[in-house]
Amino acid sequence: MGRAKLNEQEWETFLGLADRLEIDLRGLLKRDVRFHDLEAAGHALGRAVGQATTERLALGHAERLSEPQPCPTCAELCPLIYRDRTLETLDGPIEHHEPVCHCSACRRDFFPSASSVGT
């Protein structure tokens, strides 16, 4: 993974995102602070970007599933529903819109994987 050098437009995007997340990057630019404070703010913004990215990627994968899915035990096609739950990630908690199927024959829930779609 390469190290990103931000252009001015990207930096403005980061500043705007930090404003929304109440991470005071603009204030840090104007005050005398320790390097640790700069690093902590950068890390907080990075974690927030990581959480948002993971959440959107997981949503994209979840939405690839829409059809009934075969039960891994009996192969019966089972209706797909979505449940929202909080997942802990490396960057902190995210809200996950998780696809779930219930097999009435086996009386069990299973979690179909979008990565298996089309394989």
Ligand SMILES: [Zn+2]
């Ligand atoms: Zn089954």
